[in-house]
Structures are given as C-alpha cells and as structure tokens.
Amino acid sequence: MKWQQIPLGALQTNCYIVENSDRSCLIVDPGSEGKKLIQMLNNRKIKPxxxxLTHAHFDHIGAVDEVRDFYKIPVYLHKQEEKWLGDASLNGSxxxxxxxxxxxxPADHIIKNEGQMNLGGFEFTIFHTPGHSPGSVSYYFEKAGFVLSGDALFQSSIGRTDLPGGNETQLLKSIHDKLLVLPEETYVLSGHGPVTTIGEEMDSNPFLNGF
Incomplete structure (x- = not known):
C-alpha cells in the first residue's frame, strides 16, 4: 500500500490518494480542482x-461532487457533520x-462509530478526533504505518478552533488520547503542510508541551 499527497486549491489543502497493489484507491479530502484530480487518477490508471472525508470544512469538500459523480463512488463522513456539506455557514465557506x-x-455513508473498517480490501481504523470540528475523524492504516489526521495535528502545530464547533481543550484531548498513543514512527498525513511523524510531534510540537 502506498499514498500520495496532492495539495489542491487556494488553501493548498492536502488531498491524499491511498493506493493498493491492485491499483484500486481511496480518495481522502478532495478539497478543490476536481478536474485536475480526475485527470491525474485517469493518467495513472488507478480505480477509486x-x-x-476527515471533516466537512469547505476546503476539504469542494471537489466532492465532481469526483463522486465522475467515478460513481460513495462518500463517507462522520454523523456530527452530516448537515455541514450543504450548509455554507457550517462548512465555513x-x-x-x-x-x-x-x-x-449529502454523504452516502455516515460514520457513527469508531473502530475497524474494511473497504474494498483497505483495512483501517477510524478514530473520532473532534476539536477542530465536532465530526473530525482520523483514519489509521496500521499495517502501512500512517494516519490521516485531517486538520487535527500538523507539523509543529494543531488545528484552528475558532470556526463553528471548534474547541481547543477537546482538540488537545483528541490528539493526546487518539494520536499520540500510536507508534512514534507512524507518519502523520495532515490536512495542510508537510508530512510528519508522531514521534517528531511528541518531541517538538510547541502546542503539545503539556503532554
């Protein structure tokens, strides 16, 4: 299994392509530039x-309908943000x-619980990691050694909490309880910026000094 980071849109939100050996893939957070993303996937001949979705802020969902309609594939989103996709006041746009x-x-499938998930041969664990937004989730691919953290945890930073439903105390608890307990060598694939690791953030993230 391999992954590719693709910054999209004005805010350079990281979309990720998680690809299996059979050339099937999962698309995480197609935030913008749907045509560019579709062309890239078609050129590589991989099948979404x-x-x-890690959460439903506007810069993570802008190309959802274009990509979903082109490939006829379902969208997964946490239940606490089920209404955000169609509401500009909630998704922040x-x-x-x-x-x-x-x-x-609307999303095709609503994530109601944490736990293991098997989707077309992709095995991963869903963690509910609220704080940046109430329905934020992280997707942990244990065997491949990476976690898709959305806007919860970044290199040397954490997600903003000044948008609807944000809560800094809750975010820090999510990071501590769900992410920092992962193996230190785990790659953290964030919603913005470069890739980091759990160990690096435990050692040097100034927002986590209290943990």
Missing part, C-alpha cells in the same frame, strides 16, 4: 473506490472571500 459559498450533496 470511495471518498473519505460563507466566511471566506476567496471563493463562492460551497454546497455539496
């Missing part, structure tokens, strides 16, 4: 099976002047 308000069709 689903779209996983109405507060930013860089683009028009974003409205996306």
């Amino acid at each position: 099976l689903a779209i996983l 109405q507060y930013f002047m860089i683009q028009e308000s974003i409205s996306v069709n």
Whole structure:
C-alpha cells in the first residue's frame, strides 16, 4: 500500500490518494480542482473506490461532487457533520472571500462509530478526533504505518478552533488520547503542510508541551 499527497486549491489543502497493489484507491479530502484530480487518477490508471472525508470544512469538500459523480463512488463522513456539506455557514465557506459559498450533496455513508473498517480490501481504523470540528475523524492504516489526521495535528502545530464547533481543550484531548498513543514512527498525513511523524510531534510540537 502506498499514498500520495496532492495539495489542491487556494488553501493548498492536502488531498491524499491511498493506493493498493491492485491499483484500486481511496480518495481522502478532495478539497478543490476536481478536474485536475480526475485527470491525474485517469493518467495513472488507478480505480477509486470511495471518498473519505476527515471533516466537512469547505476546503476539504469542494471537489466532492465532481469526483463522486465522475467515478460513481460513495462518500463517507462522520454523523456530527452530516448537515455541514450543504450548509455554507457550517462548512465555513460563507466566511471566506476567496471563493463562492460551497454546497455539496449529502454523504452516502455516515460514520457513527469508531473502530475497524474494511473497504474494498483497505483495512483501517477510524478514530473520532473532534476539536477542530465536532465530526473530525482520523483514519489509521496500521499495517502501512500512517494516519490521516485531517486538520487535527500538523507539523509543529494543531488545528484552528475558532470556526463553528471548534474547541481547543477537546482538540488537545483528541490528539493526546487518539494520536499520540500510536507508534512514534507512524507518519502523520495532515490536512495542510508537510508530512510528519508522531514521534517528531511528541518531541517538538510547541502546542503539545503539556503532554
């Protein structure tokens, strides 16, 4: 199994392609530039099976409908943000002047619980990691040694908590209880910025000095 980071849109939100040996893949957070993403996938001749959303902020969902409709694949989103896709006041797009308000069709599958998931041969664990937003989740691929943390944990930083439903205390608890307990060599694939590791963030992240 391998992964590829693809920054998309004005905020350079990281979309990730997680690919299996049979050339099937999962798309995580297609935030913008749907045509570019589709062309890249088609050029590589890999087959998307689903779209996983770490959360429903506008810069992570902007290309969802375009990619979903092209490949006829389902979208997965946590239940606490089920209504956010179609609501610009919740997904945050109405507060930013860089683009028009974003409205996306409802998710096909609602994530209600944490735990193991097997999707087309991809095995991973879903962690509920709220704080940046109430329905934020992280996807942990234990065998491959990486976690997709969305906007919970970044290199030397953590997610902002000043948008609807944000809570800094809750975010720090999520990071401590769900992410920092992973093996230190685990790669952290964040929603923005470079890849880091759990160990690096435990050692040097100034926001986590209390842990």
